Amino acid sequence: MNVATASKTEYEAVIGLETHCQLNTNTKIFSSESTSFDPDNPNSNISPICLGYPGVLPVLNEKVLEYAVKACLAINCQVAPYSKFDRKQYFYPDLPKNYQISQYDLPIGEHGWLEIEIAEKPNAEPVRKKIGITRLHMEEDAGKLNHGGSDRLAGSTYSLVDFNRAGVPLLEIVSEPDMRSGKEAAEYAQELRRIMLYLGISDGKMQEGSLRCDVNISVRPVGQKEFGTKVEIKNMNSFSAIQKAIDYEIERQIEAIENDEPIYQETRLWEEGSQRTISMRSKEGSSDYRYFPEPDLPPIEVSTEQLETWKAQLPELPAQKRHRYEEELGLSAYDTRILTDDRSLAEYFEKAIATGAEAKQVTNWLIGDIAAYLKNNNLSINDIALKPEILAELVGLIKEGTISGKIAKDILPELLEKGGSAKELVEKKGLIQISDTKEIEKIIDQVLASHPDELEKFRNGKTKLKGFFVGQVMKQTGGKADPKLTNQLLGKKLQG
Amino acid sequence: MIDREQVKKVAHLARLNITSEEEEQFTTQLNSILDYFEQLSELDTENVPPTTRAIEVSNITRPDELEPFHSKDALLASAPEQEGQYFRVPQIMASDDA
Numbered sequence: 001m002n003v004a005t006a007s008k009t010e011y012e013a014v015i016g017l018e019t020h021c022q023l024n025t026n027t028k029i030f031s032s033e034s035t036s037f038d039p040d041n042p043n044s045n046i047s048p049i050c051l052g053y054p055g056v057l058p059v060l061n062e063k064v065l066e067y068a069v070k071a072c073l074a075i076n077c078q079v080a081p082y083s084k085f086d087r088k089q090y091f092y093p094d095l096p097k098n099y100q101i102s103q104y105d106l107p108i109g110e111h112g113w114l115e116i117e118i119a120e121k122p123n124a125e126p127v128r129k130k131i132g133i134t135r136l137h138m139e140e141d142a143g144k145l146n147h148g149g150s151d152r153l154a155g156s157t158y159s160l161v162d163f164n165r166a167g168v169p170l171l172e173i174v175s176e177p178d179m180r181s182g183k184e185a186a187e188y189a190q191e192l193r194r195i196m197l198y199l200g201i202s203d204g205k206m207q208e209g210s211l212r213c214d215v216n217i218s219v220r221p222v223g224q225k226e227f228g229t230k231v232e233i234k235n236m237n238s239f240s241a242i243q244k245a246i247d248y249e250i251e252r253q254i255e256a257i258e259n260d261e262p263i264y265q266e267t268r269l270w271e272e273g274s275q276r277t278i279s280m281r282s283k284e285g286s287s288d289y290r291y292f293p294e295p296d297l298p299p300i301e302v303s304t305e306q307l308e309t310w311k312a313q314l315p316e317l318p319a320q321k322r323h324r325y326e327e328e329l330g331l332s333a334y335d336t337r338i339l340t341d342d343r344s345l346a347e348y349f350e351k352a353i354a355t356g357a358e359a360k361q362v363t364n365w366l367i368g369d370i371a372a373y374l375k376n377n378n379l380s381i382n383d384i385a386l387k388p389e390i391l392a393e394l395v396g397l398i399k400e401g402t403i404s405g406k407i408a409k410d411i412l413p414e415l416l417e418k419g420g421s422a423k424e425l426v427e428k429k430g431l432i433q434i435s436d437t438k439e440i441e442k443i444i445d446q447v448l449a450s451h452p453d454e455l456e457k458f459r460n461g462k463t464k465l466k467g468f469f470v471g472q473v474m475k476q477t478g479g480k481a482d483p484k485l486t487n488q489l490l491g492k493k494l495q496g
Numbered sequence: 497m498i499d500r501e502q503v504k505k506v507a508h509l510a511r512l513n514i515t516s517e518e519e520e521q522f523t524t525q526l527n528s529i530l531d532y533f534e535q536l537s538e539l540d541t542e543n544v545p546p547t548t549r550a551i552e553v554s555n556i557t558r559p560d561e562l563e564p565f566h567s568k569d570a571l572l573a574s575a576p577e578q579e580g581q582y583f584r585v586p587q588i589m590a591s592d593d594a
Contacts, residue, residue, distance in 0.1 A: 025560050032563035042581045043572055047565035062557035084548055091511055093585040106548075146582070160582035288509055293548040301554045 010222040011257070013250045015185050015215060016177035019192055020170050021202050022141065022210040023067050029140050029169035030058030030101065030297075037208060039144075042162035050140075050167035052097030058296050060085075064169040067201040068108050068138045069302060069310050071171055074195050074317055075133050077109030082301055085138075085294040093161055094142040102172075104291040107137035108300065114195070115319045116187040119333035126333035131188050132176030141168040171202075177216065177227070182246035186239045189213050194318045198343045206237050213242055218263075219253040228253065229263040233277055235270045245270040249277055321346055329359040338367045345381045348388050357392035358399065365391060369409060373416055385419030386412075394422040402426065403433050404483055435482040437489065440473070443481065444493050447472045458494055466494060498526050 028035055031049035038044060049056045072079050086104040112133035119126035143163040148156025173192060179185045193211055196202040204211045213236060218228035233249055236242045249268070256263050268277040316324075318340050325336040340346045345366065352362045370391075374381065394415070397403045403426055411425055426432060434440060447469060448455050458465040473486050503523045507514045514522065565571070577584040 026562055027560050031565075032558070032561065033565055034562055043568065043583065044581070045564070046568055046571055048571065051571060059556060059558045061560050063560040065557060089509075093588060145588075147588070157587050159585050159588055160579055161585055162582060288505075290509065295549070298551070298556045299549060299554045 009258075011219045011250075011254050012222050013180055013217060013219050013246070013253075014177045014227055015179035015181075015217045015246060017175045017179070017185055017188060018214045018216070019173045019175075019189065020141075020212040020214075021071075021173065021192070021196055021204070023064060023169040023171065024200075024202055024210075025061055025063045025067070025169055027061055028167035029061050029064050029138065031167055033167075035168045036164075037210070038164055039162070042160075042164060045164045046166070050096070051163060058101065060297060060300075061169065064138055065108075065300060065302075066310060067169075067199070068136065068171055069307065070199050070314060071173075071196065071201060072109030072112065072136050073307075073311055073314060074199055075109075075112040075114050075136065075173070075192075077112030077133060077136050079302055079307060080106055080108055080110065080300075082106060082299060083108045084299040085297045086291045087294050088289045088291055090289060092142070093159060094145050094166070096143065096163060096166060100140060100142065101294055101297070102139035102291075103137035106299075107135045108302075109136035110134065112136065114188070114191055116184065116191050117319070117322060117333060117337065118183065118187055119337050122332060122334045124334070126337075129178075129184065131178045131184075134174045134176055136171055136173045139170050139172055141165050141170050182243035182250070185215060185246055186243040189242055190239050191318065194341065198315055198317055206239070209237070215242065215246060215249075217246060217249050217253075219250055219257065228257075229265050231263065231265065232267045233270055234267060234280070237272075241270055241272060244275060245277060248275065252277065315343070318343075325359075329353070331359060331363060335360075335363045335367060338371075339363060342381070348381045351388035352392045352395075355389055355392040357395040361395045361399070362391060365395065365412075369412055370416070373413070384416050386415045387419065390415060390419070390422050397422060397426060401433060401435055401482065404479070406479055406483070407433070410479070430480075432480065433482050434477055434480050435485060437485065440481055440486055440489055441493070443473055443476050444469075444486075444490055447476060448493060455494070466490065469494065498523065498530060 022035075023029075025035060027033060028045075028050055031047050033045045033047050033050065036045065049058055069079055083103065083106045085101050087099040088102045088104070089099045091098055113130050114133065115128055115130050117126045117128050143161050143166040146160040146162070148158055175188065179188060189211075193204040193206075196204050196211075202210060206212070215233045215236070216230050217233065218230045220226065220228045231249065231253070233245050236245050248270075253263055255261075264279075267280045269280050270277050321340045322333070322336050325331045325339065326333060331339070338345075339349050349359075349362060349366055352366075353359050370381075370384075370386075373379075374384070394408055394412075398405055398408050402423075407426070411422070411429070414425065415422060451469070451472065454465050454468060458469075469490055470483075470486060473481050473490065474483075500519055500523050503519050503526065504514075507519075507522075572578055572581065572583065575583045
């Protein structure tokens, strides 16, 4: 029987993420065959090295080291002056050597952090939080299994192995248990992805598995220092799945505690179909991987000079851009977040405002009409014919009163598709705004003269009809009459 | 010193099926190997940094250039079983970890 009590225990979740990120190098981490994702041609990118034949010699891909160090710098990790590879031993058919080359006690990076910023509503104050990063290391990916023709292990009588993925370079990034909600964890994962994309070192596709996040989660009563029993959840292939899996798991664990049921230290799988986590296997006694130094790969000592060279090549990162846009350009956290989510959009924005166009106006076009156009046509910002300088020109034309916002919206589709100068298009189409008082007054007089009934109704109190008259003036001028001026002049004339 | 339980565990981790006579035999043999190495403890290593490698060389890398292996089919053909372009493996039982 459940007795409701007034003093309900408050719980908090303790969440850490382990992220695997495939690097977009041409070749594998220790051998020279392609890393391309090609499920239709299994075992087309294999060699004796990635299959672990005896007597072969793996050699580290220099790009993998460069990308790993750049990633370390981007997430504020200390780059190890001396780092090495180790063998992690376990048996599974996707691992041809029976060990994975990874890094154990001397990873390339440690003690980092990144900042997440949550701004859900246009005018809300953003919530910022630093998430600690325990370590970053390099390792090789394993092959891919198809179980007895299906994708499930249970019930299959044999498995098929594709080693195209074996040896694809991975960065494993382990966070501190600093997150407290599904939303924070999803935002952390998105920020990591953004950083990798800004660095240009990974394509970050969760659906295709080039970015994979495993979550460690426990709950405890607020105020308690010790952690609760930790559960690992896997199999989330979108950011919203990460959030939903965590929120589900928090509820499940709290319910178990409240009902005095045990929580097992285990791995659970997120099931997208049923929107719940299911037990995969219990982790009794942690696995014994018997790590030892990889004898085939010499250690890595990144010189200060090399480190400085790589540091100088880093682009401005998403968090830096966010701060700059908010502080120097006065944009809201909400706008900033949309602009900086994609590096090419941010760069487009920067080019547009470089010519002096007002940042907020450029932002409105980018996250409004232009974003809608991109979405509807499944395009990216670099695909459109409208150059950033021309968007700036368009914003300028509105600002100086040459055209109205309405006219700008009307000509936008043509600019997006065909490009060219906004100014020339406006001139060619004769769309320059009519801002001459005398000219507008003349049109107003005509409109009032041809609608005596409406005029009389207006003067008898039906003031709502003002909109009708504005519409008539716009119709007469093809939308070119300056709306503000029209309103003002019409107001006077209607009063008689 | 290593005991019989540890030998059994090591054998399990290496996926080796050993008989109880072998357990006995390997416990003795492994202990004599460990004893032999134990002689190294006579040296004072207090001020010697841990060594992970015997050769003084570091930073060996290769350029990120494609050089595909020329006879992939031979690799596939040398496996015990294939199915199309896949390596075929027997039913996978419970794993320690994946």
